[in-house]
Amino acid sequence: MERLLKALAIDAPQWRALTRTYLLMDIRKSGGIMGRTARGRRHSLTSIPYAGIVIASLLNSIVIAVLMFVLDDVLTSAIVLVSMVGMNSSMLLLIDFTGFVVSTDDYWIVAPRPVSSRTYFAARIAAVLVYVAGAAVAMSMAPSLMLSISKGLGVLAVAGGMIAALVCAVAAAGCVISVYTFLVSYVHPRRLARALSSLQLVSSAVSLTGFYFVIRGISGDTVRGVTAGEIAWIWYVPVTWFAAIVSAVAGIGGIREWAAATWALGLTVVALATAAGRLSLEFAERLAAAGTTPERQRKGLLGRLPGFREGEAYAIATLVRAQFRYDMRFRFAILGIVPVTIFYIFLGMEDGALRDPFSGHGGATPVYLAITFLPMTLHSTMRYSEHWRAAWVFFASPSDPARLLVAAKNFVAIFFLGGYLLLMAAVWAWFYERPWHALVHAAVIGSLAHMLLQWAVLLNPSLPFASEPRTAEQSSRVLSSFFIASLGASIGPILLPFVYRRAWTTIALLFILTSATVALELALRRRAREEMRNVEFG
Amino acid sequence: MIHTERLGHDYGNTRALHDLTLTVQPGEILGFLGPNGAGKSTTVKILAGMVRPTSGRATVAGFDVAAQPLEVKRRVGYVPEAAALYESLTAREYLQLVAALHHQPFDSARKQVHGLLEQLELSSAMDQRLSEFSKGMKQKVLIAAALLHRPEVVFLDEPLTGLDANAALVVKELIRSLAAQGRTIFFCSHVLEVVERVCNRIVIIDKGRVIAEGTASEIAAQTGTTSLEGAFVSLTGRRDAAQASQDLLRALGN
Numbered sequence A: 001m002e003r004l005l006k007a008l009a010i011d012a013p014q015w016r017a018l019t020r021t022y023l024l025m026d027i028r029k030s031g032g033i034m035g036r037t038a039r040g041r042r043h044s045l046t047s048i049p050y051a052g053i054v055i056a057s058l059l060n061s062i063v064i065a066v067l068m069f070v071l072d073d074v075l076t077s078a079i080v081l082v083s084m085v086g087m088n089s090s091m092l093l094l095i096d097f098t099g100f101v102v103s104t105d106d107y108w109i110v111a112p113r114p115v116s117s118r119t120y121f122a123a124r125i126a127a128v129l130v131y132v133a134g135a136a137v138a139m140s141m142a143p144s145l146m147l148s149i150s151k152g153l154g155v156l157a158v159a160g161g162m163i164a165a166l167v168c169a170v171a172a173a174g175c176v177i178s179v180y181t182f183l184v185s186y187v188h189p190r191r192l193a194r195a196l197s198s199l200q201l202v203s204s205a206v207s208l209t210g211f212y213f214v215i216r217g218i219s220g221d222t223v224r225g226v227t228a229g230e231i232a233w234i235w236y237v238p239v240t241w242f243a244a245i246v247s248a249v250a251g252i253g254g255i256r257e258w259a260a261a262t263w264a265l266g267l268t269v270v271a272l273a274t275a276a277g278r279l280s281l282e283f284a285e286r287l288a289a290a291g292t293t294p295e296r297q298r299k300g301l302l303g304r305l306p307g308f309r310e311g312e313a314y315a316i317a318t319l320v321r322a323q324f325r326y327d328m329r330f331r332f333a334i335l336g337i338v339p340v341t342i343f344y345i346f347l348g349m350e351d352g353a354l355r356d357p358f359s360g361h362g363g364a365t366p367v368y369l370a371i372t373f374l375p376m377t378l379h380s381t382m383r384y385s386e387h388w389r390a391a392w393v394f395f396a397s398p399s400d401p402a403r404l405l406v407a408a409k410n411f412v413a414i415f416f417l418g419g420y421l422l423l424m425a426a427v428w429a430w431f432y433e434r435p436w437h438a439l440v441h442a443a444v445i446g447s448l449a450h451m452l453l454q455w456a457v458l459l460n461p462s463l464p465f466a467s468e469p470r471t472a473e474q475s476s477r478v479l480s481s482f483f484i485a486s487l488g489a490s491i492g493p494i495l496l497p498f499v500y501r502r503a504w505t506t507i508a509l510l511f512i513l514t515s516a517t518v519a520l521e522l523a524l525r526r527r528a529r530e531e532m533r534n535v536e537f538g
Numbered sequence B: 001m002i003h004t005e006r007l008g009h010d011y012g013n014t015r016a017l018h019d020l021t022l023t024v025q026p027g028e029i030l031g032f033l034g035p036n037g038a039g040k041s042t043t044v045k046i047l048a049g050m051v052r053p054t055s056g057r058a059t060v061a062g063f064d065v066a067a068q069p070l071e072v073k074r075r076v077g078y079v080p081e082a083a084a085l086y087e088s089l090t091a092r093e094y095l096q097l098v099a100a101l102h103h104q105p106f107d108s109a110r111k112q113v114h115g116l117l118e119q120l121e122l123s124s125a126m127d128q129r130l131s132e133f134s135k136g137m138k139q140k141v142l143i144a145a146a147l148l149h150r151p152e153v154v155f156l157d158e159p160l161t162g163l164d165a166n167a168a169l170v171v172k173e174l175i176r177s178l179a180a181q182g183r184t185i186f187f188c189s190h191v192l193e194v195v196e197r198v199c200n201r202i203v204i205i206d207k208g209r210v211i212a213e214g215t216a217s218e219i220a221a222q223t224g225t226t227s228l229e230g231a232f233v234s235l236t237g238r239r240d241a242a243q244a245s246q247d248l249l250r251a252l253g254n
Helices: A002-007 A012-027 A049-070 A074-095 A104-110 A117-150 A155-183 A189-219 A232-236 A238-250 A255-278 A281-292 A311-326 A328-335 A337-351 A365-381 A388-396 A401-432 A435-459 A473-499 A503-533 B040-047 B069-075 B091-101 B106-119 B135-147 B165-180 B192-198 B216-223 B228-236 B241-251
Strands: A034-036 A535-537 B002-011 B014-024 B029-033 B055-060 B076-079 B153-157 B184-188 B201-206 B209-214
Touching (some): A238 A255, A311 A328, A311 A401, A328 A365, B014 B201, B040 B055, B106 B135, B165 B192, B201 B228, B209 B216
Antiparallel strands (some): B002 B055, B201 B209
16 A cells, blocks of 8 residues: 555655544534533434435435346346446535535645645545445445346355446546536536536436336336347446446456446546546635635525514524525525425326325325425524534524524425425316315425424424534434424325315314414424523534 | 745736745744735745745745745644634644644654643643634644644744733744744734734735835834834825724714
8 A cells, every 4th residue: 555655656644644534524423503501411422424325325225226136137237236326426426525525624724734736635535435435335235235146146246236336436436526626617616516406406307207217117027128238329338337347247248348347447547537637735725715706696586585574583584595595405405305396296197196185085195205304304404504603693692592493494384395385286286176175285284294394393403504514414314304204294195085075174184283283383482492591602 | 044036926817916025034033914915825825835926936944935835835834814623623633633744753743742732731622622622722723733843934824813811922932932943933913012022023015015124113214103003004004093983983873
């Protein structure tokens, strides 16, 4: 290792010190501006930020493993595997480039030290590679095992699948770094981040739709027999080169597979070399400088929002709007629901799940899941901000922290959940052919979603935008929200058609929901007051 | 120890530094003053090897800052104006990282870090995350990080920010002692009293150009004033302070 680093003109002691630091920083739990008085101090379990990403990758791997089982052809299966791993790695890095790949702080801390750009790059890339490799291994383990067992290929296929996934993830990281650093020379980093979040939305929609067609194809036996290797043009697609590594390592590859695998390795080296030329301390400096360069502003379309025109509510509305514009995590948490919903509606149209629940049908569970999941995810996301230190203003001003907390919940409920429900009510009205059915149904589902949001706030009251975001820390929270939301979304469609049969039961349900909402709101406000009393700046 | 010749730097179309020529001798403490945006930080960044000059030439400790930036960085210590630290590290971890970047052997660096933190009265907090440190504590860590490798030249950009009176006194005395050892100190600050008391020589720049140079009394005499503060206002003041405060009060509605 020492010799290799020396041959690459990398300072080994510096590389080790920096790599260890970057990994340590990514692994450590985040801080926040909220301290607690001695009386209210609580000890929480130390979370492991990478755990969320690993768990999400493991869940993805189960879906891919099912596909491995269904598909007959080894190359086709391998193409699916490496495509998913490559896309996952790229998106992880693209969405939070300044968190994962290079930090603007690096320039101020490392630039005055005798560290060459090459050593800095090598340390940063090592930390990134550990990160993407962890996700790639978690994502490829089960599919590689399935590939080996279902195709009777033996242990070499397991190694082949994991190597292919790893190499593809590394190449994807190299490409992302090269493309991002190239683009940021021409586009302001904030504008680029917004464009990338839109790109991720499109790619989510495409992958979900693609997945849907694959599932449909499976049921029709149209995909099962596909042998990608027989399609001539597929060998010009880089993903095939990485997939060919599986056959090569498993010992079933011919000259064509070996040649493609060699191309894949060559492409990986080129991607890393290109990234090496671009990712440097000079780049960190440009990024730091761009961060202080004003972006051309557009006039906001929204004026002061009704109900949020003064006091704590106005402060929260201003913050949420600014956060939506500049914080990609937050932006994606909101916009990410759009392709999912479109996909669910599409799914609902196909299997008849968008039928009127007043006529005794259950309705589409996935759509309910999306509705209940959105506000809970947003509430969780609103805890964090890149500018968490600025939350001192909450403590320095005579604002009421409990009101801030409630205002944040209300903003999510009115403008995000409310807007989303209006959209869904319009869709339901179109399909149900009775608009009032759609409106009542939207009111019931909205109340349930709002109650889940209230419950989430009640369980975990925290000041908005006052905690430091840390790599992958939110994933585990999102997963637990998903679990609670899926429970709520599963029970509703089963019970509602029975309730909707009679007018009085529907009215009674609306009354019960309203009463429960009021009761929960009172409990929430009381808990918020109690909790926020113990919160102090520190 | 520091020598610049017609040093210039542009940010896009904006000229941040114009033909700066100066020499700072070993053992000298140079006060480098100027209003906000005058080009002080740009000068420091160029001299510390962090930014390449657009024009001119500069050598620090005998090395050209553009051609041999790593050699320069090995010999300089830098306390930045912004307290940039990896805040998820502890003070001990951060200083050991800096020591490693300067190739100090781990064991001796550990002892040195421990000793430094003890002297800076941070030994009880050395295993706390930097995110939990106060502004003054962070500033002490930055100062320790700048001096850890015994630099020949030290660039201090507002080094007393956040320090209490006792700590500030210690740092001021430390600066004098470092200079007495033959190290060159390049001191940037807006606190004119401190500059006047600590520095042997003062350079004032404005809009990227040197507008005055000499001892505090020489500069005051050049401008026909009696203090460095008076000279600074006379050289760089855009408007009368009393009038400006009245305008502010009017804007506040008083």
